[in-house]
Amino acid sequence: MDEDLAWIAFASRDRDADGRFVVAVHTTRIYCRPSCPARRPARCNVTFYKQAADARAAGYRSCRRCLPDAVARDATAVAHAATLLARDGAVPLARLAQAVGYAPHHFQRLFKRATGVTPAAYARALRSNRAVAALAAENSVTDAIYAAxxxxxSRFYAADAPRLGMAPSVWRHGGEGETIRWTMVATGLGPLLVATTTRGLCRIALHEDGTTLAARFPGATITPGDAALQDLARRIVTLVERPPRGDLPPEIRDTAFQEAIWQALTTTPPGETRSYAELVATAGGTD
Structure with a gap:
């Protein structure tokens, strides 16, 4: 934990930091959420713990004002909702919130604060992952569409096909004839691979590299991207700001973070006239 950054989050009452650590105050012997509305103690009078359990073990008690232990309940609800989305596909927000015991709009904010994406965006990421897996496993693109x-x-071609960076049939055949350029960038969850064809992004993945990319696309020409692609990837990781909460299961954190990066790369920011997909294609060069 970077304690200087933790102090900044605590001093500014950053709600996005809730669940990432707790703040133990020596003079009162209590621990709080970073966003606790109480008056701020002096820096020398606080200790940061990654988990509330660690603060309790050190002899601190829970703040009755900000209820830091309730953050664990929030994390459990988010994880349960993510499990429901993985099992049932896209679930209406009202039904999803009811299943975990929250009001819909409150849970929408809670889920996005914890993961960096909305429940609907998380469901899209899961469906896209299923489509990619089905393309590799099924006998035809049509079979893969329904298996996903x-x-x-039409729904597949509108929603998932643009994420492939190549024709679905080419993806099924290991990227045959494509040139894929890739780069790596460090993130709070580990190394992130960003790969692009001349049509746009084709892969965003944590804990993968050029070797795994070549294994996934044996029919493609795999080549490192240039400095422009790496600079773009770094700027996007900075734009996303922070990874999902550390108390979520790794598979939920990874899926949500990759989706947040994807959204940032493919959404046109204010003042931009070209989409990030086009910028990535340009950064990766042309055949």
Whole structure:
């Protein structure tokens, strides 16, 4: 934990830091959320703990004003909702919130604060992952479309196909004939691979590199991207600001973070006239 950054978050009552650590105050012997509305103690009178359990073990008690232990309940609700989305596909927000015991709009904010994406965006990421897996496993693109949970090919081509960076049939055949450029960038969850074809992004993945990319696309020409692609990836990671909460299961954190990066790369920011997908393609060069 970077204690200087933790202090900044605590001093500014940063709600996004809730669940990432607790703040133990020596003079009162209590521990709080970073966003606790109480008056701030002197820096020399606080200790930061990654988990509330660590603060309790050190002899501190929970703040009755900000209820830091309730953050664990929030994390449990988010993890349960993510499990429901993985099992049932896209679930209406009202039904999802009811299943975990929260009001819909409150849970929408809670889920996004914890993961960096909305429940709907998380569901899209899961469906896209299923589509990629199905393309590799099924006998045809059509079979893969239905195996991924789409009820019509048009929905797949509108939602998931643009994420492939190549024609679905080419993806099925290991990227045959494509040139894929890639780069790596450090993140709070580990190394992140960003890969692009001339059509746009084709892969964003934690804990993968050029070797795993070559294994995934044996028919493609795999080559490192230039400095422009790496600079773009670094700027996007900075734009996303922080990874999901550390108390979520790793598979939920990874999926949500990769989706947040994808959204940042493919959303046109204010003042930009070209999409990030086009910028990535340009950064990766042309054939």
């Amino acid at each position: 949970g789409h009820d019509a090919p």
